[in-house]
Amino acid sequence: MAKDYYEILGVAKSATKEEIKKAYRKLALKYHPDKGGTKEDEAKFKEINEAYNILSNDEKRKSYDQFGHAGPNMGSGAGSYNWSDFAQSGYGTGGFNVNFEDLGGLGDIFGDFFGGARSSRAQKRGADVETEILIDFMDAVKGLQKEIVLDKLNQCDKCNGSGAEPGTKIKTCPTCGGSGQIKKARQTMFGTFAQVATCDDCDGTGKIPEKRCSKCGGAGRLKERKGLKIKIPAGIEDGQTIRLSGKGEAGPKGTPAGDLYLRIRIKPNREFERSGPNIKSETEISFPRASLGTVVEVKTVHGKVKLKIPAGTQSGKIFKIAEKGMPIINSGRFGDHLVTVVVKTPTRLTRKQKKLLEEFESDKGWL
Template identity: 40%
Template sequence: MASVDYYAVLGVSRDASQEEIKRAFRRKARETHPDVADDPDAEERFKLINEAYEVLSDEQKRANYDRYGTPDPRVGGFGSDYSGFGDFFGINDIFETFFGGVSAGMGGRAVRTDGRDMSVQVTITLEEAAAGVEREISVTRLGPCAACNATGVSPGGSVKACPECGGTGQRRTVRRTILGVMQSLAPCERCGATGRIVEPPCPACGGSGRAQVTERVTVSIPAGIADGQTLRVPGAGEAGVRGAQSGDLLVRVRVAEHEFLHREGDDLHVMAVLNIAQAALGATVTVPGLGGDEMVEVPAGTQAGDVLRLKGRGMPGLRGGRGDLHVHVRVEVPRKLDKRQRELLRELGETFGTGRGSKTPIERIKDWLGA
């Protein structure tokens, strides 16, 4: 059973026409095809989009999906522990072809009445991820029908056991064949395999007890959350059939890239650009931080590529503590100098000698020969 809303997957409303569904599918398929998409989960998203289109493009599957939360509320398998074995070996198809149902003794899977989980995505800034934030988002879902208070029944009506199947949700058929007497089970068409019927059904929801609503949901995002983590809002997903348990709303949090700060776990990284004088003499510089500019003491003789650490100035951890801010040093050599700057640097360079002591190469050779 799908755990996401097929309509949300394709980005269409629940009353979308077949043409709108087809256009949405083609657009989404082009965007998420593994051959063109860079996302690591592109293949899974592409499969889910195809699954959604397969259900919503078929009128019968779509009708079952809208009413019962499943595109094909059928029975099958060898009981709850081995459900699906019959389908795997094709046994169900054989009995369906020759005897009109599933073989006797194969337990039927119950039609899903609980609401399904739904998923949405919200994007926040790095600063919001560090401080924690509440976001109000709009969610369109199948919610409890207000007209019948989610019962699915019109005023004065009631929910009864289906007289066709006796409340089991399955029709049993006995047939005589050349192999002997065969019994088969098939979903009850009158009650949609639920075993219950409503008389008379609520005209607003057709007896399902739920109708499409758009609601505002407040999501509390904790400080320190990482990009891609998912939060669960219990009961904010799809409502169950006729008052059954609602699904949850799964909120995937994306943290937008920061202009200057790069995050690795709870640590943050930032670049500090120094001129050659600051690197040689030491200086106090400012770099971007979460709460504004951070003051960094650069020691004299700092080299390009050195990393200075500001302890506890990174991201807060979800379980407490705080990461560090790592300041990566880049020494910027000027490309253009005026006359005075050239003279000063030349004088300075002469005071440094050759880089291997104050002696010239000829003097060092003479010293070596005389050793």
């Protein structure tokens, strides 16, 4: 049973449009994904939007009041946006890349509202950095630790990010009086709102140096090429992204650093082909061995394994070697190795072989 939309927004059934809007704004801010909340918060945020989408629309609200969730217009219109749009990177931690079209009628509100809310709530921070690295197939199997070199803004080591020349004082920002925030009036489609924004002079820190650091000029950060040790877990898939929290660019004046997003590309391998957690390969056997049965040695990423091929095996038959495939990340388990038997037909025959085959073929009844 779906939850009551009025209950979700915490308003009475008789609530006015204005009351609904107000309740929605309050809740949306609280559970907004930009705050880096839990999965439950995300679910709650979704629920709030769904409720608001219905209750803010006269027609939908009327239908909902009459018929509940089963009513007309309750279908795809309710929360029909793609949640993954919220989860994408690109704007800070728990990034927020809203596809306004997907939000339907809510787009304007989000645009206005969160555009402002974002800058006022969040302290300044460094930019996220995205980079791609190419690794070998076997590194994806075994896991890898390596150093990569990044050209990005790093915290100034002379002033430790403060922007002040070591030994000099740091004073209270005169622009914001040390609060790090300044009040602004903001026009939106719902009227004028008093809004709090980050102070540009101190980047929200509330402090400014009396004498700027001679190395970074007061910015607290510097563009540098620097090595960074990274760890890639065994079992990583081609195209997967690893987020390294706080390893992006340093924030201005010692504010938090952004995140580093590492996109992993895996070089193809000549012998092995990956299929999710499983690894596929081929093994060739002669047609007499396929007919009589044999044992073959199959190369897996975990070493060679002996595999019994029963008599009468057809070309194309796939055998499973359990748990000799890719590691499954953070599970301690492995996928399987799937080997396809390819039965080879001889292309060059000696006179004797030809005679034997002719004899074999003349003894009908095998096919």
